[in-house]
Amino acid sequence: MRIARFTARRLLQAVPVLLGVVVVTFVLVRVLPGDPIRTILGPNATEADAAAARARYGLDQPMWQQFVDYLGGLFTGDLGVSIQSGQSVMGEMAVRLGPTLELVVIAVTIATVLATVLGIWSARRAGRAGDHTLRVLALVGNSLPEFWLGLVLILVVYSGLGWVPAPSGRVDPDTNLSLITGADLLDAVLTGNGPAFASAAGHLVLPVATMVVVIVAPLMRSVRASALEVLGSEAYRAAAAHGLPERTLLRGYLARAALVRLPALAALVFGFAIGSTVLVEYVFSWQGFGQWALRGLLFRDYPVVQASVVVIALCYTLIFLIADVVHAVLDPRVRI
Template sequence: MQIRDYLLRRLALLPVIMLGVSVIVFTLTRFTGSPVGIYASPNMSPDEIAALEARYLLDQPIPFQYAAWIGGLFRGDLGWSGVSVAPVTEVIGLKFAATLELAIAAGLIAVFVGVALGTLAGVRRNKAPDHVARLFSILGASTPTFWFGLLLLVPFYLWLDWFPLGRSTPDIFSSIIHPTGMYTLDAIIALSPVAFFDALRHLVLPAVVLAFGAMAIIVRMMRSSMVEAMSEEYVDAARAKGLPNKIVIRRHARRNALLPTTTVIGLSFGFLLQGAVAVELIFRWPGLGQWVTSAVLAGDQATIMAYVLITALIFMTVNLAVDIAYAYLDRRVVLGG
């Protein structure tokens, strides 16, 4: 199947899948009880609560409530966020930009360090770099994110004060316009080196913590792929031609070893977006993770449903991008339905 046909077919299925996700998440949230509590106050009378339920159509059957919610979704109305005291559509863009910036930074760290360390471990198999890489991957896979975050927080924030909490220093960013919502990029657009380095100081520590687990997976996959690639006949043929070892590794072995690693990298990015909850809570990063945690504790169903929908959309988009990238990297791959 051609890549274009495959892309069109997957894009045509996207609304159907999202519709199914919306039905499931709406039904499950309604099973937890009426969402009127997020809108009501303790001193309201039963009549006032009944009027509130009628206002938000909560006195109607669940299928009617779902139809009204879907209608609002198509109009760009995702409901009212009780934890943010604002419409969900106004808040979700800001929260998503914060989480996306953190995930991109963590993804870049995980990819560059993971591919480099995995390549070195595969080339230097059963030697010191390989042992270090394997120890690193074991630690990354077994260390809880919240514990690793606290471990780095004590020396670098409490003792040395190198990396502050939050996203920025208010005094520095008070005059910066945020066209993208990603502070490092906004500082570059504003041509403000002071704001950029301030945003970077806030970003480094949570990005490293978030990237640690993904790095471990990429290192392990890259090492295994490199070990397999280095034993292939085309590597021996390249060496027999007299090519330098660096060229053989970079252009032949590593390029083919990146094929299976590409899938892991793509899926890791999706999990970075979803796994930022603990990191955002520890480092006071005002993103989707911190937002949805507050929503769950408060029973804010509109916020929870919006979070699930955007997370599902991200995962499907990432999976599609990985499939397309894999097909471009290896023309032998035949894309199916």
């Protein structure tokens, strides 16, 4: 009940935040040098052609009028038309967002679980060889550029070992997967398409692995630091002094207390990953949200840039809401 009320309040608070984001992006993208109309016209286009194109996309109107139109569209779910492709932004984004979200959600989930297990393992062996090895490995993984790591993985796991399908696309077209959400794995489950599921999962292995290696280090460090703090705390030592067995200590007195700080950091990592999957998408020909947003920005495709920024902001808002609720569930002292 309390959580429902908290969620409702936070969602209401998100409305002005998103509105602010819309205003700022709307203005910024128009202030930036560059003209979207010039990019779609040929080199021989006349000034009259440009004016006609401008009128077609409503760019000849005064800025406030454009904004009011855009805002009106936003409330009816119309995000405008891409200047580059002439397609509906909503339709393009629906195809693009699913695959990227799937990639990021799976990668962050695996990284969080891995960070929890390894972080606690590492903290319990603090100062020993295993702890040092793990921390160095995590740091190395964190320091590798995604695109390079992705290429190396393709070279070794696909070309060398042949364990995974080729890094071209997200699912084998022969499996006839029908598109529902855009997230292929989810669509395969929803349609009960076994072969498509296997194919999509196979294609996910390398990009997910790349992202996990890159983002697991900060999460693990956080868990390890919290776990060390708990291990040194009076409360934990008191439980140990009362002779409780290792398993009880680990499950009841260490794990939950050590995870208290993880949700906030995981949310940050998640939000960061949404906007920065573009390199991984390029390497694995993922055709995802990151690539689409980047291309929109490069060609000053106003509706695309606006839509992608709003979606990223929305993702941040939602994921931090989830993180706060999880934090409150983990730590009974937090009141939401």
